[in-house]
Amino acid sequence: YLTVTIEPLPPVVVGETVTLKCNFKTDGRLREIVWYRVTDGGTIKQKIFTYDAMFNTNYSHMEDYRRREDLVYQSTVRLPEVRISDNGPYECHVGIYDRATREKVVLASGNVFLTVMSPPNNISVVAENTPAPFSRYQAQNFTLVCTAKGGKPAPSVYFKRDGELIEVISYTQSSTNEQGGGSAGVRGARPLISRDLDDTKLQRSLSLLDPEGRSARLYTESPQRVHTQGQQAHEPSPATEVIPETVVSREFPRWVHSTDPLYYFSHTHIPQSDGSVVVQARLTWTLNPQLDNDALFSCEVKHPALSMPMQTEITLAAPKGPKLFMSPSRAKVGDTVRITVQGFQNEVFPEPLFTWTRVGGRLLDGSTEREGRELILERVPAELNGSMYRCTAQNPLGSTDTHTRLIVFENPSMMKNTQNQNS
Numbered sequence: 001y002l003t004v005t006i007e008p009l010p011p012v013v014v015g016e017t018v019t020l021k022c023n024f025k026t027d028g029r030l031r032e033i034v035w036y037r038v039t040d041g042g043t044i045k046q047k048i049f050t051y052d053a054m055f056n057t058n059y060s061h062m063e064d065y066r067r068r069e070d071l072v073y074q075s076t077v078r079l080p081e082v083r084i085s086d087n088g089p090y091e092c093h094v095g096i097y098d099r100a101t102r103e104k105v106v107l108a109s110g111n112v113f114l115t116v117m118s119p120p121n122n123i124s125v126v127a128e129n130t131p132a133p134f135s136r137y138q139a140q141n142f143t144l145v146c147t148a149k150g151g152k153p154a155p156s157v158y159f160k161r162d163g164e165l166i167e168v169i170s171y172t173q174s175s176t177n178e179q180g181g182g183s184a185g186v187r188g189a190r191p192l193i194s195r196d197l198d199d200t201k202l203q204r205s206l207s208l209l210d211p212e213g214r215s216a217r218l219y220t221e222s223p224q225r226v227h228t229q230g231q232q233a234h235e236p237s238p239a240t241e242v243i244p245e246t247v248v249s250r251e252f253p254r255w256v257h258s259t260d261p262l263y264y265f266s267h268t269h270i271p272q273s274d275g276s277v278v279v280q281a282r283l284t285w286t287l288n289p290q291l292d293n294d295a296l297f298s299c300e301v302k303h304p305a306l307s308m309p310m311q312t313e314i315t316l317a318a319p320k321g322p323k324l325f326m327s328p329s330r331a332k333v334g335d336t337v338r339i340t341v342q343g344f345q346n347e348v349f350p351e352p353l354f355t356w357t358r359v360g361g362r363l364l365d366g367s368t369e370r371e372g373r374e375l376i377l378e379r380v381p382a383e384l385n386g387s388m389y390r391c392t393a394q395n396p397l398g399s400t401d402t403h404t405r406l407i408v409f410e411n412p413s414m415m416k417n418t419q420n421q422n423s
Contacts, residue, residue, distance in 0.1 A: 001028075002025070002026040002096050002106055003025050003026075003108060004022065004094050004108045004110040005023045005024070005110050006022055006023065006090075006092055006110040007021055007023070008112060008113075009112055009114055009115070012114070012116055012117065013116075013119070014082060014084060014118045014119075014305075015081055015082070016082060017079065017082070018078070018082050019077070019079075020035065020076065020077045020078075020079065020090055020092070020114075021075070022035070022075040022076065022077075022094065022110065023110075024075065024094045024108070024110075026094070028096035028097055028098075028099060028106065029053075029096060029097045030053040030096055031054065031095040031096055031097055032050060032052050032053055032054075032094075032105075033050070033051040033053075033075050033093070033094050034049070034050045034051075034092075034093045035048050035049040035050075035077050035092055035093075036091040036092075036093065037088065037089075037090055038088060038090065038091055038111070042089070049077050051075070075092070075094075082114075082116050083116070084118050084275045084276065085275070086116055087114060088114060089112070089114075090111065090112055091109050091110070092109060092112075093108075093109045094107070094109070095107050117153065117303075117304060117305040118150060118152040118275075118305065119150070119151060119303050119305035119310075120148045120149060120150050120301050120303055120306075120310060121150035122148070123148045123301050123311075124146070124312060125144055125146050125147075125299050125312055125313075125314050126144075126350070127142070127143065127145070127349070127350030127396075128143035128282070130350040130395065130396075131350065131351050131353035131354075131395065132396055133353055134289075134318075134395065134396060134397070139288075140287055141284055141285070141286055142284070142285060142287040142292075142396055143283065144283045144297060144299075144314075145282050146159065146282075146283075146299035146312075147278065147279070147280050147281075148278070148310075149276070149278050150276050151277055151279065151303050153304075154277035155279060155302060156301070156302045156303075157267060157279050157281040157299065157300070157302075158299075158302075159265070159283045159298070160297070160298045161296070161297055161298075162295060162296050167263070168263045168283065169262060170264075170265050170266065171264050171266050261285040261288065262285060263284070263285045264283070264284045264285065265281065265282065266281070266282045266284075267280060268280050287397075289318070289396075292316050293316060293318055293397045295315070296313060296314075296315050297313065297314055297315075298312065298313035298314075299312055314349045315347065315349060316349055316350075316397055317397060318397035318398025318399070319344050319348045319352045319395060320348075321344055321345030321346070321400070321402070322341050323341070323342045323344065323345075324340070324341060324342070325339070326339050326340075331380060331406065331408055332408065333380065333410060333411040335379070335380055336379060337376070337377040337380050337406065338375070338376050338377075339374065339375045339389060339391070341373045341374070341393065344393070348393075349395075351395070352394055352395045353393070353394050353395065354371060354391060354392070355371055355391070356369060356370045356371075356372075356389060356390070358387060359387075359389070364378070364380065375391075377406070381408075382408055382410070385406070385407060386406070387405070387406050388405050388406075389403065389406065390402070390403050391403075391404075
């Protein structure tokens with residue numbers, strides 16, 4: 001008789017050592033033990049290790065540079081530092097000599113499935129459809145995209161705001177890939193649990209309500225009525241008086257949400273050739289700059305191969321105080337001048353949109369404005385001496401302007417050439 005059994009294997013993590021143990025019982029004489037790796041749905045069986053009892057030898061069928069198998073007690077194979085590619089079914093074939101003929105070989109086999117897990121090795125959060133301008137007069141949807149790569153099986157991904165799990169409404173993306181926050185395509189809607197606001201956000205939200213609880217008018221269309229601390233306005237508004245100094249009221253739209261927004265959540269799984277899965281999770285809601293500026297959002301990833309969740313976080317923030325650098329610092333007539341945004345007073349997210357304009361005129365190339373982190377003025381003429389340039393940096397959370405003046409000095413070499421031509 002001959003029976004073969006293989007103990008089932010628990011899932012293992014990439015890099016661990018796995019032992020494949022083949023148990024057999026027989027009253028015959030052993031001929032050989034062969035381990036196979038089964039691929040392509042069982043259509044291909046690849047020998048990985050053989051023990052030849054006749055000559056008491058064992059050898060690997062893998063290439064020399066991939067030889068990683070060790071034979072333990074003849075029927076047990078150890079695979080050190082397993083990879084994702086080792087995932088799949090394995091078979092152990094045992095052969096004994098037939099008692100009747102002593103020439104024929106009787107075979108029996110057992111199989112086991114090796115599940116190799118891989119934890120995510122990279123997670124990132126970006127804002128979708130950015131850079132994008134700041135909108136003063138209408139609400140706009142905002143989407144954070146969290147991408148987790150390298151996980152097998154696919155990890156679970158979720159979002160937190162200010163350290164608290166966000167209650168979401170799951171939805172399925174439409175075929176047109178629209179990222180709307182509307183009700184179309186929404187599945188499994190359920191009531192949201194109100195999250196507590198911190199004191200700062202609560203103060204900002206209450207400041208936007210009049211004594212009767214109605215949304216207050218922010219006078220965005222009348223900037224002259226808005227005043228800051230230390231200045232007196234002609235017609236003080238109760239709404240603007242109680243706004244903290246750090247909030248520039250004219251920079252925010254008049255629409256105000258008195259309740260927490262609805263968060264819509266979707267995710268997609270993208271299988272990779274190595275067996276891992278890329279997961280992209282999207283969180284969409286209607287942005288409210290008063291409450292969302294300085295809000296901390298984190299993306300957390302859970303996976304059975306991880307002892308604790310992986311996390312990456314970003315803070316939504318409008319740009320403040322762009323730092324401009326001009327090169328060369330002492331520009332002469334005919335030089336090419338570059339004005340570059342080198343940074344901000346704060347960490348800005350998402351990436352701002354930069355727009356350059358010339359105060360009181362057109363840019364050197366005749367255009368009214370230019371986009372990009374750098375403004376290039378080629379072969380500046382003397383007429384641009386004293387000209388003022390404005391850089392507007394904005395993202396969906398807010399907008400800010402900064403200015404720089406161009407001073408153009410005479411170019412001695414050009415003056416000498418002019419004198420030679422005149423003579």
